Every structure is written in C-alpha cells, then in structure tokens.
Amino acid sequence: MKNKIFLYLFVFAALIVLYQFISAGKFEKAVNADVGDLKKEIAVLKDSLQQSQLKILDIQYFSLENNDDALAYYDHLNLKAPARYIEDKLLETNESKGNNPLVPYDGMESDFKINKINVLNHKWILADFSDGKYWGDLVIKYELKDDLGIDFTLLDHLLYTRSN
Incomplete structure (x- = not known):
C-alpha cells in the first residue's frame, strides 16, 4: 500500500x-x-x-535666441535675455486703456491686445492680437536703444475675417 x-x-x-x-x-x-x-x-x-x-x-x-549675428547687436547692453526683455516691453503696450496702440483696428467684442510674440531678429517681431473673438497678426519693426528704450513701428497687419 x-x-x-x-x-x-x-x-x-x-x-x-x-x-x-x-x-x-x-x-x-x-x-x-x-x-x-x-x-x-x-x-x-x-x-x-x-x-x-x-x-x-x-x-x-527664426528666433533671436538662436541668431548669434542678431544677438551680437546687444552685446554692449549686458542683457541676459534680450528677446524676453523686448517681449515684455511689447506686452507693456497692452496696458494702455482701450486697444493696443500698435493694432490699427478697433476691437469688436472688446479691446484688441497683443497675445503671442516671436522676436525674429534684431529688427523684426511677429505678433498675434485678439479681442477674444477676432484675431490677426502684426509685423513690427523695433529699435532697442542704448538706454534700453524701445521704439516699435508697425510694418504690416492682417485681421482675419470669420466665415460663417
């Protein structure tokens, strides 16, 4: 067993x-x-x-941060981030009451303000603006002076139309 x-x-x-x-x-x-x-x-x-x-x-x-030739224009100013400084100065133009002075259109829903910014080089900026419903693009020429002041000049603009 x-x-x-x-x-x-x-x-x-x-x-x-x-x-x-x-x-x-x-x-x-x-x-x-x-x-x-x-x-x-x-x-x-x-x-x-x-x-x-x-x-x-x-x-x-096409950005200032990656363009050594354009950055060379700002060596004497001792700016750590010139593109960020320029963007901040451009955004300060939004602080005025009403539409941004660089936008040549009257806002339809509210005031047109600059939203996005791309600093292309030491002379030009592309910017996007909107009033919340309508939007467009700007080509801006700028000049950064030795006293760190900036002059902005609108070169061209485009407002997109809505197609319903």
Whole structure:
C-alpha cells in the first residue's frame, strides 16, 4: 500500500512539474512576443521624436535666441535675455486703456491686445492680437536703444475675417 501511495505521489508530482514546464514555455513565448512588440513601438517613437526635434529646430531657426549675428547687436547692453526683455516691453503696450496702440483696428467684442510674440531678429517681431473673438497678426519693426528704450513701428497687419 505504501508503494502505491508513493507511486501516486510521484506521478502527481511529475504531472505538476510537467504542467509548470509547459506553462513556463508558453509564458516565455508570450513575454518574448510582447518584448518584440515593445521594441517595434520604441523604434516608431524614436522616429517620431526625431521628427519632432527637427520641426522644433525649424521653428527655432527664426528666433533671436538662436541668431548669434542678431544677438551680437546687444552685446554692449549686458542683457541676459534680450528677446524676453523686448517681449515684455511689447506686452507693456497692452496696458494702455482701450486697444493696443500698435493694432490699427478697433476691437469688436472688446479691446484688441497683443497675445503671442516671436522676436525674429534684431529688427523684426511677429505678433498675434485678439479681442477674444477676432484675431490677426502684426509685423513690427523695433529699435532697442542704448538706454534700453524701445521704439516699435508697425510694418504690416492682417485681421482675419470669420466665415460663417
């Protein structure tokens, strides 16, 4: 009787080991398949990241921060961030009551104010303005003086019309 119990225990243990062995093989195959899929996804994400970085470099091409020749005009002023200083001075023109003086349109919903600014180089700025419903773009010429005063001159403007 003892021999039969040991035989049954041995067969039962062998079945458990066989089950574990087969399960581990299937698990390994599933994990390897998942790892392969993840490697493909990583390759796609790396390509996407590289494309995004190239787009960012294209966008930054026309900016004062990345234009050493234009920045050389401001070396004598000891400004740490000339573009930020110029943007701040342009945004100060929004503080006047009514429309921004550089925007040649009367606001329809409220006053037109400058929202976004891109300092292209040591002479030109692109700016976006809006009254909350209507919007447009400005091309502004500026001159940063030695006393850190800035003169802004509107070169061109565009107001987008809504098509309903």
